Amino acid sequence: MEDIIKNALEAIPVLGHSLANLLGTPPGVYVVMAALPLVFILLYALVTLYMEMKVSAHIQDRLAYMYTGWHGVLQPVADILKLIQKEDTIPAAADKPLFILAPYLVFIGTYAGFAAIPFSSMYVGSDLNIGVLYIIAVSSIVVVGILMSGWASNNKWSLFGAMRSAAQLVSYEIPSALAILVAVMITGSMNLQEINHFQDGGIQNWLAFGGPLPIAKKLLLMPFTLTTFFILFVASLAEVNRTPFDLPEAESELVQGFNTEYSGMKFAIFYMAEYANMFLVSGVAATLFLGGWGSPFGSFMSGPVWGVFWFVLKGMFFVFLQVWLRWTLPRLRVDQLMYVSWKVMMPFLFVCILAVGMILSF
Amino acid sequence: MTPQEILDQLRANFGEAILESKLDAPQPWISVAPNRTKDICFFLRDTASLQFDYLMCLSSVDNKDKQLSVVYHVWSTTQKHKIVLKAFCPRDNAHIQSVSSVWGTADWHEREAFDMMGIVFDEHPDLRRILCPDDYPGNPLRKDFKVPEFYQGIKVPY
């Protein structure tokens, strides 16, 4: 195991060097470009933390934070400060290198996914021509990180959580990949920016409503694209371990799942990765099916800056939906979770793919 | 059925195993031989006219006459009648036949009696202490129980 890590660490600078050579741009630009999503994630995590607490509180007839600043707006900051100060314990019997590496790996998997997300027509971390494929691939690193944390914690509950998580993420990647395939079939591109441009021109051109196709085709496509979109949303809930699919950290069964043994900043990184992941899947869903940074009103309120606004708004809407669902629904059981993925979502998606393919070929 | 009829039935079937009885008490009781409780309870449960299928409570008592006893409060969900059985045993050799094969609920009650009063239930499938720690000295509910000075190196009376 240590050899593998050593080799990987040695390979990283080489990789970075070759990339810089390949593209011939000063590395400073890359650093700035790469840091922008990080800044966004940090700010977004604070906002979502606050939102989650307030939304859950109002669902539950409570008030939540009321004392730290106006209606407790400073509380997330205080929480982060507290987490930074907390003692960072590592269990004596833990596999130390893996234990330390795991949260960063989870966060890297999510953060890397942001590279291909178009925030606006002017800004995308890396305008990859296989952006969709890249996001599916790179978000699988999260599974490795979670398995690592579960194994390294040397705790049976953590191991259970990690194993559940691996099974869950692997089985839900397939429906979400199939759902993405539908979007790729219609647009004919794997570049997220191109998919986004394809849906320019307002709400009627969004892929969820059939895309900018002739009206007859559009109406035929609509039921299938809407179904696909819905399935993608549900599958993305499972990919980010949110209720009703929060089995890996089901606190009433597995104490806290894979991050039981983590505390302080490492726990905070897990937490931040979860929130970032929520936005990542929301962003992908919004880009693929709801026009991404495109304004719903055609050319009204559109442009690069408005693009960021619309994209973040759409993403946050899905994050809000995830929060809402979390505080409303109970949790599924492991076998029911697998059942939903393999026996409900997959047949529906196969039908959708088949139908979309046939409609497009006419 | 009245307690008298129950007693008559038991007498007819078990004879010398039925030791004494007190039927004029608010809750009439019958005392039985400690080594025959299982058969008697099976009879109480399975006889069509008795059907004592519900063991309400199984208590252990340290009596004034220096004897330990186990008290069975049984009830019938179908016939709606009750009876109290008692089984006495000596303090220094406290053995009573287990009835956990008759009523599943007796399992834990007997473990509790074993734990608290030190009564050994013969033929019990899993006779371990239940409330006190496994290494606790003595049986706390016996009247002559003295709280140990030290337990696990910690001074007890504070």
Add this chain to the structure above:
Amino acid sequence: MIDTLPIKTSTGRPLRKEEMVINMGPQHPSTHGVLRLEVVLDGEIVVDVIPHMGYLHRCFEKHSEHMTNYQQVIPYADRMDYLASMNNDWGYALAVERLLKIEVPPRVEYIRVIMAELQRIASHLIAVGTYGIDMGAFTPFLWCFRDRERILDLFEMTCGARLLYNYIWVGGLSHDIPPGFVDKAKAFCKYFLPNIKELNDLLTYNTIFVKRTADIGVLPADVAINYACSGPMLRGSGVSFDLRRDDPYGVYDKFEWNVEVGKGEMGTLGDCWDRYIVRVREMEQSVKIIEQALAAIPEGDVQSALPKRIRPDAGEIYVRTETPRGELGFYVISDGSATPYRVKARAPAFVNLSVMSEISRGCMIADLVAIVGSVDIVLGEVDR
């Protein structure tokens, strides 16, 4: 090929190679206290469950023998089932009253019924709410606590305490109900009924919740009776048995209400959902009883029957009452002195818990949580 390991469970059963032992508790979010379950697992499948308790053992029975009089046991009885203290007080007080052969005034009986039923609602609210948490739904829990708060306010205005009341005494009550109590209690009943419907909409008939609880932990009626289960646990298995009706005490026979039983609506009779729904419906019945009792409460002095000196004749008695968890029995032996010679508490949660390992073999970990939650244990009562 079945290989065994040189490891044994605490019942002495050797482990197979594919199995692992995991301790659920004593510190675990869903064991409802300090219960430890030694679970033998084959993957996610539960092979065996061995409950260990005693972490909260506070020597209730030994303490009772060492009080200076009978009345002093009541605060200890309070602390047995700390979610249903009123019912515990009443059980013990009733046992001593029957031993003393005293009658209490009708006003006392009515107030006791009102308090016991309010307490039943409060206790069932916790059972239902925490069951929601066990299933991963957090919101119903806080909704239930919001309503329970109202009941605790009523108790607080009556006797000053919110959890451990020491309110029902042998032969009477510690206080009469304060002015305004009847109106507030009526207002509570009015406020509470729509909330049950809201709870049903959110949790009870939620598809995921039903999928998680129906057909899980099926307890057949004959097993339930063999293990002497009682309360919602027994009624969930379809046995219509309620001590308030079948072994009457207090003035329950003066009111019109139904004994709710499980009917296997969502799955098999006696599954977790049935036990859950019995609790929800019992809350409605309790509201019914409270409303009738509030309307008919007679005047009188609640302390007129308090005995000056409690010194029952030598004798023994076993009295059982229906607490939210089931049959709470007190076996009290008197030797003619001022202290009880022996008090044995037959705790319903203790007895109900003993059937758990019987019904949870072969389920999954998540189902085990569902089963433990549906038994509705209070460890204070299991360990006493």
